[in-house]
Amino acid sequence: MDAPYQAAPDVHVYPANLPIPGVGVLPVNAYLLMAEEPVLIDTGIGVDGDDFIAAVSSIVDPQKLKWVWLTHDDADHTGSIQRIMDLAPNAKLVTHGFSAFRMATWWPVPMERVHAIRFGDELHVGDRALTAVAPPLYDSPMSIGVLDQSTGSLFTVDAFGAILPEPTQDASDVPPEALAGGMLGWATSDSPWAHIVDRERFSQVLDRVRQLQPTRIFSSHLPAASGTSLEAFLKVLETVPDAEPFMPPDSHHFAQMIAAMAGMQRGSTP
Numbered sequence: 001m002d003a004p005y006q007a008a009p010d011v012h013v014y015p016a017n018l019p020i021p022g023v024g025v026l027p028v029n030a031y032l033l034m035a036e037e038p039v040l041i042d043t044g045i046g047v048d049g050d051d052f053i054a055a056v057s058s059i060v061d062p063q064k065l066k067w068v069w070l071t072h073d074d075a076d077h078t079g080s081i082q083r084i085m086d087l088a089p090n091a092k093l094v095t096h097g098f099s100a101f102r103m104a105t106w107w108p109v110p111m112e113r114v115h116a117i118r119f120g121d122e123l124h125v126g127d128r129a130l131t132a133v134a135p136p137l138y139d140s141p142m143s144i145g146v147l148d149q150s151t152g153s154l155f156t157v158d159a160f161g162a163i164l165p166e167p168t169q170d171a172s173d174v175p176p177e178a179l180a181g182g183m184l185g186w187a188t189s190d191s192p193w194a195h196i197v198d199r200e201r202f203s204q205v206l207d208r209v210r211q212l213q214p215t216r217i218f219s220s221h222l223p224a225a226s227g228t229s230l231e232a233f234l235k236v237l238e239t240v241p242d243a244e245p246f247m248p249p250d251s252h253h254f255a256q257m258i259a260a261m262a263g264m265q266r267g268s269t270p
């Protein structure tokens with residue numbers, strides 16, 4: 001896990017940056033939204049469990065955590081879900097109902113604490129209301145993003161993710177061309193279905209995101225970004241349907257990647 005940072009007065013970021021040899025890093029973020037009733041959005045990756053729990057607990061007493069909003073049940077979002085729900089007995093689990101059912105195949109989900117949501121639902125968290133919104137790209141049909149109506153913060157799940165040259169805490173630190181290329185690469189690998197969409201209907205989907213007019217963009221796979229970046233990001237997403245399809249590594253290439261990762265680990269060991 002990388003060092004947590006504060007991206008807005010009410011938003012804490014818990015980042016990990018997964019190395020992709022020869023390419024860069026993939027950020028994986030969980031967020032803590034310090035509403036009157038605090039909301040943890042996703043729970044990091046499993047290998048970071050102890051650090052993640054300590055980092056969240058340093059900002060909010062788990063007993064005071066009211067909501068755990070799980071954007072979807074992929075492994076990079078559910079790393080500490082069971083530990084968090086155990087440590088935060090007053091928290092409800094806000095998620096797609098089928099995410100709850102599917103997770104029950106690998107941990108004992110307390111169904112009586114699940115607050116099932118779908119697009120358009122509002123969640124009142126004390127001083128503000130959150131709206132459940134559809135991300136424009138996604139790798140799971142259970143994906144549900146969050147719009148904080150009071151601040152305009154938009155949590156976009158896997159959408160607007162990017163593979164980056166190096167870790168950073170602000171998307172504007174990344175050269176625009178590298179960011180656009182990394183976002184396109186991520187989008188084609190995470191949402192390969194985008195190649196078969198009706199272009200006109202896809203642009204309507206992007207337009208709906210535009211109309212949300214977010215002030216800040218918090219992707220699960222991008223450093224914090226200003227809402228002023230939205231147009232540039234949407235321009236990248238517009239090109240996804242006709243972009244080169246992503247090609248995963250074959251066994252030879254994969255072995256090379258693993259060897260490179262081993263080399264990187266040796267290099268970082270004192």
Ligand SMILES: [Fe+2]
Nearest residue numbers: 074139140158
């Ligand atoms: Fe995902």
Ligand SMILES: [Fe+2]
Nearest residue numbers: 074076158220
């Ligand atoms: Fe993800």
